[in-house]
């Protein structure tokens with residue numbers, strides 16, 4: 351029974367299949383071209399190595415492999431020091447995994463997951479709802495299409511907010527710090543938040559100390575940073591900067 355449930359659940363994978371196709375395709379193209387121009391075998395090998403890396407990462411992220419995604423989600427949930435009373439938002443919920451886990455952790459809470467569900471990812475509102483039904487939390491969660499750059503909620507609407515690996519992706523916000531500000535806008539004064547993203551990526555967010563200083567200037571009561579890139583369950587090959595090598599959590603009380 352538990353096995354059937356695990357098979358039906360679909361929380362997706364941060365290395366989507368469609369992310370890997372171009373490397374496989376280019377590998378085959380250059381392999382064929384190398385039959386005419388032998389040196390192109392080096393280019394073909396490069397694409398196959400990148401493909402092999404992504405296949406490995408996809409496996410490690412999945413429950414069949416290292417289940418790294420679940421462990422990383424747990425880090426965010428553990429940092430949300432919330433009473434569980436009231437209404438929470440999961441910003442960029444993907445297939446709804448954190449929305450569901452949050453509502454399971456806090457059985458009295460109401461949780462809203464928002465996402466723009468663009469073509470880049472294999473996520474959708476329908477799959478979110480199916481996952482929530484399987485996990486038996488559908489009555490307490492809801493999902494809504496929206497952009498993290500302009501949340502369709504008034505100021506201080508939520509008692510808590512979480513987000514995982516979303517802010518750096520928000521294409522219509524040039525300055526990604528503005529996405530953090532927008533997320534905090536919808537949290538009540540005294541409400542809790544925990545956001546995980548590539549916060550150690552200086553070209554996106556600048557220096558962490560400077561980022562923390564700016565967040566405090568927005569009137570946030572308490573904000574801390576945890577460098578989660580050092581978590582010992584993350585295998586060394588996944589600690590490359592474009593993977594999990596620059597991740598961290600901003601958490602605290604607004």
Ligand SMILES: C[S@@+](CC[C@H](N)C(=O)[O-])C[C@H]1O[C@@H](n2cnc3c(N)ncnc32)[C@H](O)[C@@H]1O
Nearest residue numbers: 442443444465466467497498514515516519520
């Ligand atoms: C790496 S996935 C993470 C999904 C989920 N939070 C998780 O932990 O599995 C990034 C998510 O950000 C969403 N996203 C990207 N830009 C967005 C935007 N402007 N507004 C809302 N969601 C966005 C994508 O649709 C995708 O679901």
